[in-house]
Each structure stands twice: as structure tokens, then as C-alpha cells.
Amino acid sequence: MQAMQVRSDFPILTKTIYKKYPLVYLDNAATTQKPRQVVEAMTEEYYNVNANVHRGVHFLSQQATELHEGSRETVRKFLNAQSTGEIVFTRGTTESINLVAQCFSDAFMKEGDEVIVSEMEHHSNIVSWQLQQQRKGIKLRVIPITDDGQLRLDEYEKLFNDRTRIVSVTHVSNVLGTINPVKDIIRIAHEHGVPVLIDGAQSTPHMKVDVRELDCDFFAFSGHKIYGPTGIGVLYGKEQLLEKLPPYMGGGEMIKNVSFERTTFNALPFKFEAGTPDYVASTGLARALDYVSNIGLDAIEAHERDLTAYAMQRMAEIEGMKIYGPADVNIHDAVISFQVGNIHHLDMGTLLDRLGIAVRTGHHCAEPLMRRLGIKGTCRASFALYNTREEVDALVAGIQRVKQMF
Ligand code: C6P
Numbered sequence: 001m002q003a004m005q006v007r008s009d010f011p012i013l014t015k016t017i018y019k020k021y022p023l024v025y026l027d028n029a030a031t032t033q034k035p036r037q038v039v040e041a042m043t044e045e046y047y048n049v050n051a052n053v054h055r056g057v058h059f060l061s062q063q064a065t066e067l068h069e070g071s072r073e074t075v076r077k078f079l080n081a082q083s084t085g086e087i088v089f090t091r092g093t094t095e096s097i098n099l100v101a102q103c104f105s106d107a108f109m110k111e112g113d114e115v116i117v118s119e120m121e122h123h124s125n126i127v128s129w130q131l132q133q134q135r136k137g138i139k140l141r142v143i144p145i146t147d148d149g150q151l152r153l154d155e156y157e158k159l160f161n162d163r164t165r166i167v168s169v170t171h172v173s174n175v176l177g178t179i180n181p182v183k184d185i186i187r188i189a190h191e192h193g194v195p196v197l198i199d200g201a202q203s204t205p206h207m208k209v210d211v212r213e214l215d216c217d218f219f220a221f222s223g224h225k226i227y228g229p230t231g232i233g234v235l236y237g238k239e240q241l242l243e244k245l246p247p248y249m250g251g252g253e254m255i256k257n258v259s260f261e262r263t264t265f266n267a268l269p270f271k272f273e274a275g276t277p278d279y280v281a282s283t284g285l286a287r288a289l290d291y292v293s294n295i296g297l298d299a300i301e302a303h304e305r306d307l308t309a310y311a312m313q314r315m316a317e318i319e320g321m322k323i324y325g326p327a328d329v330n331i332h333d334a335v336i337s338f339q340v341g342n343i344h345h346l347d348m349g350t351l352l353d354r355l356g357i358a359v360r361t362g363h364h365c366a367e368p369l370m371r372r373l374g375i376k377g378t379c380r381a382s383f384a385l386y387n388t389r390e391e392v393d394a395l396v397a398g399i400q401r402v403k404q405m406f
Contacts, residue, residue, distance in 0.1 A: 001295060001296075001299040001300060001302070001303040001385065003303060003385065003386050003387060003388045004388065006035075006295065006385060006386050007386050007388075009035035009036050009037065009291075009386075010033045010034070010035055010036075010386055011036065012025075012033050012034075013025065013033065013386060016356075017353075017356035018354065018356065020356070021355055021356025021357075022356060023356055023358065024355075024356055024357040024358065024391045024394045024395065024398075025358050025384075025387075026357060026358055026359050026381040026382060026383065026387065026391065026395060027358045027359055027360050027380075027382060028205075028225075028334070028382045028383060028384035028387070029174050029202060029225070029334075029335050029360070029380065029382035030360050030382070031224045031225060031230070032205065032224065032225055032226065032227045032384050033227070033384070033386070034227055034228070034229070034284075034288070035227055035288070035291055037287050037288075037290075037291050038227060038228060038229065038284045038287045038288045038291065039284075041283050041284060041287040042229065042280050042281070042283060042284045042287075045064070045067065045279075045280050045283050046280060049063050049064050049067065050064065050280070051063070051064045052064070052276055052279075053065040053068045053276075053277065053279045054068075054253060054270075064279055065279075067279070067282075067283050068277065068279040068282050068283070069084070070286065071282040071283055071285060071286035072084045072087050072089070072269075072282070074285075074286035074289055074290065075087045075234055075285070075286065075289065078209075078289045078293065079209060079210070079211045079219065079234075079236050080210040080211060080212050080213070081211055081212070081236050082212065082239065083239060084269070085239055085242070085267065085268035085269050086236055086237055086238065086239050086242065086268070086269070087234060087235075087236060087269055088234065088235040088236075088237065088242070088268075088269040088272045088273060089232060089233075089234060089269075089273060089277055089278070089282055090220075090232075090233045090234065090235050090272075091231055091232065091233060091278075092222040092223070092224070092230075092231070092232070092233035093122075093124060093199060093200070093201040093220045093221055093222045093233050094124040094128075094222075094233075095233065095235075096218075096220030096221075096233055096234065096235035097124050097125050097128045097168070097197065097199060097220050098124070098128045098131075099235055099248045099272060100128075100166075100168070100197050100218050100220075100235065100237070100245075101115075101128035101129050101131065101132050101168075102128075102131070102132065102248060103245035103246055103247075103248055103272075104165075104166055104245060105129075105132040105135070105136055105138055105165075106136075106245075106246050107244055107245050107246060108165055108166075108244075109132070109136060109138050109165050109166075110136065110137075110138075111136060111137035111138070112137065112138075112139065112163055113138050113139070113163050113164075113165045114138065114139045114140070114141050114159075114161070114163045114164045114165060115129050115132075115138060115139070115140055115141070115164075115165065115166050115167070115168055116141045116142075116143060116156070116159050116160075116164060116166070116167040116168070116169075116189075116194075117129060117140055117141075117142055117143070117167075117168050117169060118142060118143040118144075118145070118151055118169045118170065118180075119142055119143060119144050119145045119368060119369060119372050120145055120149065120151070120170060120173040120175065120176060120178065120366065120369050121168075121169070121170055121199070121366070121368070121369075122170065122174055122199065122201070122364075122365050122366055123365040123366065123367070124199070124365070125168055125169075125170060125199050126140070126368065129168065138165075139163075141159045141164070142368075143155060143156045143159065143169070144372075145176075145178075145369075145372065148325065148326050148327065149173065149176035149177075149178045149324060149325040149326055150178055150180075150326055150331070151169070151178075151180055151181070151185070153181070153184065153185075153188075156185065156188065157188060160188075160189075160192045160194065164192060164194050165194065166194060166195055166196070166197065167185065167186075167189045167194055167195070167196045167197070168196070168197040168199070169182070169185060169196070169197075169198065169199065170198070170199040170201070170202065171198050171199060171200045171202065171203035171209075172200075172202035172203040172206070172333045172335070173202070173325065173335070173366075173369075174201065174202045174335060174364055174365070174366065175324065175325075175335070175337050175364045175366050175369055175370075175378065175380065176324050176325030176326070176332075176335070176337065176369075177308070177325045177326070177332045177333045177334065177335035177336060177337070178325055178326055178331060178332065178333075179203070179207075179330075179331045179332070179333050182196075182198055182214060182216070183213075183214055183215075186198075186214060186215055186216055187215075190215070195217035195218070195238075195241060196216050196217050196218070197216070197217065197218035197219070197220065198214065198216045198218070198219045198220070199220055200219050200220060200221040201220065201221055201222050201225055202225070202333065202335065203221075203333070204221040204225070204226050205225050205226040205227070205292070205300075205384070206297075206300065206301060206304055206333055206334055207297060207301050207333075208297040208298065208301075211236050216236075217237065217238050217241055218235065218236065218237045218238075218241070219234075219235075219236040219237075220233065220234065220235050220236075221233060221234055223281065223284065223285040223288065226285075226288055226289070226292060227288040227291055227292060227384075228281070228284050228285040228287075228288035228289070229280075229281045229284035229285065229288075230281075231278050231281050232278050232281035232282060232284070232285050234285075235272070239268060242268050242269070242271075242272070243268065245272075247265055247271050247272060247274070248272050248274070249274040249275070250263075250274055251274030251275045252274065252275055252276070253266065253270055253273055253274060253275060253276075253277075254266050254270055254271050254272065254273060254274040292385075295385060300385045303385060304333075304334040304383050304384075304385065304387075305329055305330075305334075307334065307383050307387055307388075307389065307392060308329050308332060308333070308334050308336065308383060309329045310389055310392055311336055311381065311383070311392045311395070311396075312327070312329065312332070312336065314392060314393070314396045315336065315338060315395075315396060315399070317396075318340060318396065318399055318400060318403070319341075319403075320340050320341035320403070321338060321339075321340055321399075322338060322339045322340075323336055323337070323338050324337040324338065324339075324373065324378060325337065334382060334383035334384070335380060335381075335382045335383075336380065336381045336382070337364070337378035337379070337380045338378060338379055338380075338381070339375070339378055339379065340379075340399060340402075340403060341403070341406070343402065343403070343406050345361045345362070345376075345377045345378055345379045346361050346362070346377070347402075347406075348361065348379045348399070348402055349361035349379050351398075351401075351402040351405065352379075352395070352398045352399070352402060355394075355398045355401065356394075357394060357395055357398045359379055359380055359381045359382075359395075360379075360380045360382070361377060361378070361379050361380070362377045362378075363376065363377045364377070364378070364380060381395055
């Protein structure tokens with residue numbers, strides 16, 4: 001894959017920052033930039049198709065419905081789900097996890113029952129369950145990590161008992177870049193008869209995900225992290241499990257019949273999609289997935305792995321550099337959290353920004369992980385398919401320059 005060839009699809013990448021520096025965008029784990037193909041498809045829909053879906057008999061409504069349901073089919077294919085009934089559109093990973101936490105605990109958990117999460121989870125996969133802790137008295141059990149940021153599978157196995165109802169872990173850490181052995185995690189859970197939710201926010205943009213091959217029970221991801229629009233994401237769930245969950249929100253679209261005495265609910269996936277969906281964003285998401293599929297996730301993965309290896313090697317040359325997460329790039333995705341000497345991460349991020357380099361600083365919505373690492377935050381560079389070795393060189397030169405200022 002030639003990163004230079006795809007860059008022309010992303011107009012924002014030609015921007016000059018502070019009227020001086022070419023943009024070096026390395027905050028892709030927070031959100032990716034959008035290719036023309038995505039923005040133009042959404043503009044085209046607003047200009048030429050716009051109408052509410054599933055409701056109208058008129059031409060535009062039918063066309064909009066076809067586009068929206070076509071997008072669902074694109075997502076199904078992308079994840080290799082069995083049916084479109086298993087693809088629920090949400091606002092993003094956060095909403096997908098909240099949906100499972102609430103509906104699953106309502107259906108299957110009572111006081112004292114347990115969910116297994118890990119020490120490297122994003123807040124969305126901790127707090128969603130804590131809300132159920134408050135509502136229903138469920139308990140969180142936590143898989144510890146090693147000092148280099150890998151899940152301790154030996155400890156994971158010990159967490160199962162007769163109160164374990166679900167495992168909910170991230171595929172890739174948004175801080176450490178660790179690619180977790182989710183297939184093993186799922187297999188072990190299934191040996192105990194326990195279903196698994198995988199948080200795929202940081203994996204779907206970088207590697208091929210096949211939900212049937214993984215055999216996960218739920219899988220969540222966000223559109224905006226995979227070159228799609230904000231405000232849309234996906235929850236995949238195995239049909240037989242989704243069928244057993246109660247609805248998440250009440251409103252239009254999720255019902256079959258309503259009376260004051262009794263309401264019956266719509267079929268999957270609509271039971272979980274109350275209200276007017278973001279049908280233009282679903283088009284944008286589908287075009288983003290087409291975009292990624294046309295380039296090929298294998299090619300994207302190879303390019304980003306090369307970039308990550310190059311960045312880890314070049315950054316390690318900087319005196320005082322500490323990189324978090326596994327040293328092995330085969331299990332370290334395109335996210336590099338780092339700390340240089342005692343330069344505060346916020347100072348580092350702010351000064352890099354003055355050079356046109358966008359990185360993220362702070363706790364990255366993973367405060368328990370920060371506590372485990374004994375730090376308050378890190379500086380984080382994260383890569384996408386359009387990043388280049390030259391941009392890594394610019395980051396390294398930028399860090400050196402910041403170092404000289406201290
Ligand atoms: N992480 C980051 O900069 P939403 O906000 O719903 O699209 O995704 C939430 C989320 C869930 N899980 C993981 C592993 C994530 O990385 C994220 C979002 C961003 O790291 C924003 S905090």
C-alpha cells in the first residue's frame with residue numbers, strides 16, 4: 001500500500017497549521033480523517049435522497065431506506081456476521097457497550113453476579129458496568145496486566161466462578177496498543193459457558209475482523225475511528241442472544257404494536273433502534289468500510305505495522321524515551337504512548353502542536369490503567385493508513401526539539 005497515493009483522498013491532510021507547518025496528524029486513535037468518498041456520499045444523500053427511513057411510502061423514503069439497509073448489509077459483510085438482524089446501528093462503541101451492559105444485565109444478571117473486564121479497558125467498558133453495579137448490585141472482576149501491558153491469561157482463568165455471567169474486554173488497547181489474544185479469551189470463556197463482548201473500537205480500523213471466526217457473542221465499534229462519520233457505530237450480537245435481551249430505549253421503530261395496555265416489539269435489529277436513525281451517517285459508514293475494503297485490510301495492517309516498527313525504533317533512539325506497551329510489533333498495534341524524561345505529557349503535546357504535529361495527551365479515558373502504570377498520563381501518537389515514514393521522522397525531530405527546550 002502506498003500511503004502517498006491515498007493521501008489525496010483526504011483534503012484535510014494538505015492543511016498548514018499556524019500558517020507555517022504542514023499538518024502531521026497522529027491522533028488517529030481518537031478519530032480518523034475522512035476521505036472524499038465518504039463526505040461526498042453523505043452530501044449527495046442530503047442533496048438528492050433525504051427522507052426519513054422505514055416510514056414513508058413515497059419515492060425518496062424508499063430510496064433512503066434502501067440505502068440505509070444496504071449499509072447494514074455492507075457492515076454485515078465487513079464483519080462476516082450471519083445476518084443483518086445481528087447488526088444494530090448505535091451512536092458508537094460507547095453506546096454499543098452501554099446497550100449490552102444494561103440489556104444483558106437486565107436479562108441475565110442478578111445481585112452478586114459478575115462481569116470480567118480488564119485493567120486496560122477504556123472508561124466506556126468500565127463505567128457502563130459500574131452503572132449496572134449501582135442498579136443491580138453486580139460485581140466487576142478485573143484481569144490484571146503485565147508490566148509491559150499484556151493481559152495475564154493465567155489470572156484471567158482464575159476469575160471464573162459460578163457467578164460469572166459475561167466477559168467484556170478490548171481487542172486493542174487505546175493506550176498500550178496491545179493486541180489482545182481475543183480468540184483465546186473467547187474460547188476460555190465459552191469453556192465456562194460465558195459469553196464475551198469485544199470492544200473493537202481500536203481494532204476494526206487496523207485488522208480484519210471476522211466475528212464468526214472469533215466466535216464472539218457481541219462486538220462493538222465506532223464509525224469515526226474507521227474513516228467514517230461521527231455519531232454512528234455498530235453493535236454486532238449473535239441473533240439468539242439479542243433475541244433474549246429486552247429493548248434498550250423505547251420509541252418509534254422499535255415496536256410492532258402499541259396500546260396503553262401492552263406493547264409488542266419489532267424484530268431484530270429494529271428492537272434496539274428506537275427513533276429516527278442517522279441514516280446519512282450509515283451511508284457514510286458503509287462508504288468508509290468500502291474504502292477500507294478496497295485498499296484491503298491486509299495491506300493496511302502491513303503498512304501500519306511497518307510504520308509502528310519504524311516509529312518504535314526511531315523513538316527509542318531518543319534519550320530518556322519510555323514507550324509503553326509490548327515491544328513486539330506483532331502484538332503492538334498502531335498506537336504509541338510515550339514519556340520523555342520528566343517532560344510533562346501536556347507540555348510535550350502542546351509544543352509538538354506548535355510544530356504542526358497532532359498527538360493526544362492525558363489519561364486517554366483509561367484512568368485505572370494509568371494508576372496501574374503509576375502515571376497520570378502519556379503523550380500518544382497513533383497511525384492510520386495515510387501516515388508516512390516522513391511523518392514519523394517529523395515526530396522524532398519534533399520530540400528532539402521539545403527536549404532541547406527543557
Ligand atoms: N477512544 C481515544 O482517543 P466512542 O467514543 O464511543 O467512539 O469510543 C469509545 C472507545 C471505546 N473503547 C476504546 C478502546 C476506545 O479507544 C474508545 C475511544 C478514543 O482513545 C477517545 S477517548
